[in-house]
Amino acid sequence: MSGVTAEQLAQRITDSALMDSHQLDSVWAELGTREVTIDQFTSLLTRREFLTNYQLDRLLKGEKGGYFYGDCKVLYLVGTGTFARVYRAVNIKTGRVVALKALRKRFRVEPGMTEQFVREGQIGAKLRHPNIVPIYEVAEKPSPFMTMEFVEGRNLREFLKVRKTLSPLDSMRLAVDIIAGLDYAFQNGMTHRDLKTSNVLITSRGRAKLVDFGLAGLQKENALGEGDIGNPRTIDYAGLERASGARNNDPRSDLFFAGCILYNMVGGEPPLPETKDRTQRLSVQRYQNIKPLSQLLPSCPKRLLAFVSKALEMMPEKRFSSAAEMHDEAKRVLAKMEAGEGDQEVTAEAGPAKPGAPMVIDSDHEGSGKTVMLIESNIKMQDLLREKLKKHGYKVLVISDPVRALARFTEYEPAPADCVLFSALELGEDALDVFNRFGSIEHTKQIPAMIFADPRQVDIVKGAQLTARRLLLKYPFKVREIRDALLGMLRPGYIRASAAAADES
Structure with missing residues (x-):
């Protein structure tokens, strides 16, 4: 493992405050001696769930901080984004498991970045909706962080890597959830500006929840400027608005990218070619030459095809005028699809889709969806x-x-x-x-x-x-x-x- 002894690791644990003396004493007592290998010591620590593998790795590397943010103890690293790292953490006072997002170290010294991170988090914390991941706490010290609901499941990007595509019916159900979250946010004066599959979380019950509202505001307002940080999604939004002649931060841009997500779920590939090249991302042709969804899935219900087509209109005045209008139409399309009117969807195993049925992850198993x-x-x-x-x-x-x-x-x-x-x-x-x-x-x-x-x-x-x-x-x-x-x-x-x-x- 490392050159650290069990006694040395125990001292680091004490210094980090990850365990108290009574817990460590109980570990030594169970081992019966302090003359044990580091593997024996760490194995017992993890088996009794006193420490996680992530905490142990950091301790063995000599990392002295980053274990606590306010009342929250970090358990695992969940993911890393452009601006922040996301951890699974637990509030040591309440016992509640949370997702903790911490601003990355290199951005804490950027002028205004900490202030912007905290401000955007505080704005997002006002949103309370079943299809939006709630923010519980926003703080600036010991370093900027916010805590949110920890969603048991995975994000839509990861989900599609495994499933490739979803059925039109399941896709439409998730789209209704996504647009419902957008509609609520729009009514409360907030757009998303970073709508993508990795910012859609799929719960263990097959529902969609949006995350990271407002955090795209960490980008400089003009995503076409030479000095911006260069979040690819901000460039996508800016490219769309430049190609269509829309004003910067047009709220209908979120509706376009909601349509992109639905297209991706049904068709198995994104409508906009994925590239890291900035010039290609800003190209007008990228938005003009979207392959019709019917070419990817000829059997797709016509109502869904028409819905996606309207959402992906390059000119904003041809799209849905608001998230409310888009949500109403999405619910109508879903109701027609569930009722099997004209475009009934039937599988040999399950028969006709039932109105209001949850997304079925694996219908061959008795516990599917449970x-x-x-x-x-x-x-x-x-x-x-x-x-x-x-x-x-x-x-x-x-x-x-x-x-x-x-x-x-x-x-x-x-x-x-x-x-x-x-x-x-x-x-x-x-x-x-x-x-x-x-x-x-x-x-x-x-x-x-x-x-x-x-x-x-x-x-x-x-x-x-x-x-x-x-x-x-x-x-x-x-x-x-x-x-x-x-x-x-x-x-x-x-x-x-x-x-x-x-x-x-």
Whole structure:
């Protein structure tokens, strides 16, 4: 690994305040000696979730800072953009997991950059809409950062790298979400100016959320100037507006790029050729010579083709006049497509699309579109259940701390999971306590949950508060039993016949 000893690493951990003395003492006690290899030491630290691999890598390199921003502790690096790095972090006071965006070091010394970053974040923090990632906190010290909702899922760019294309119906559903977010922002006096697939996050439930509203304002206003920083997307916006003769910062530019995203989802490639060459990005021909979507997908519903065609009109007066108009038309097109009027979409497996149905990621699996949270501290059990449930289509989120898991469910945000599995096999009373609290809190009591316990854990078996949505599964059990329970509990309109049935499980 590195030349650092376990004792030296422990001192760096103490200096960084990532662990307290009691936690370190418990690690030494479990090891039974301090004469251990660095691999043995770090393996136990990660297994007990005291530190993440990202934190350990930085500590081993001798990095002394960058672990805390305000009340938030950085867990992992999620991504790096032109101006900022994005981390998965946790608020140490509330336990809430957040996405933390920190301005990159080289821009902190740029005149006005810190002020602009903070100002744009504060403006974005005023937006509260189901299709916009909310900003919780914006701060300038210790260095400029903002915290946002951490969306369990991936961005649309990553999603399309795997899927290549989405069905016209799923694409249109996501487009309605995207345009709904734009419409709300427009009504509140804000445009996006950096609309692209990587700024659209797809949740575990197949919904779209927009991120980075206003952050394109970090660019100098004239993206055609010689001294600008050169964000490619800002150049795209400027190129479109120059080609069409529109004024700088025309809000209808966002509508054009929303159309580009829909085109990309359906056709499997972007309408504007991707290039790093600045001259080509500003070329009028780039916007004039867009290949008709019908050439990429001749079977595409005509209503969707007409919608995309209008959105991609180069002249802004020929596009939708506002996000509100575009949103209304998008909803009409989607309703017609869902009803199968004229352009019905049928698959051999699924039959006709149902109105309002969520995006189906993998219709061959029983758990498709469903997310299960597993609260379990045993690594082998984590791996076993995750593997078995994923095999049948479930998305599985694994957390070893019941309290931290409960903090993921908040009153004002969509639930991160459709069902929660509490394992008391090793977590004992901690799992029982949170299981019972989960069943009594107003915004979680309707979410199905199961608790696993050994029959010898008599206090837990007797203490579990079971209801129609709260089941007890006694160990040992088969994964098939969990799957059967999930199929029943996640069925629309599910009602457990009796408490006796729950006891028998």
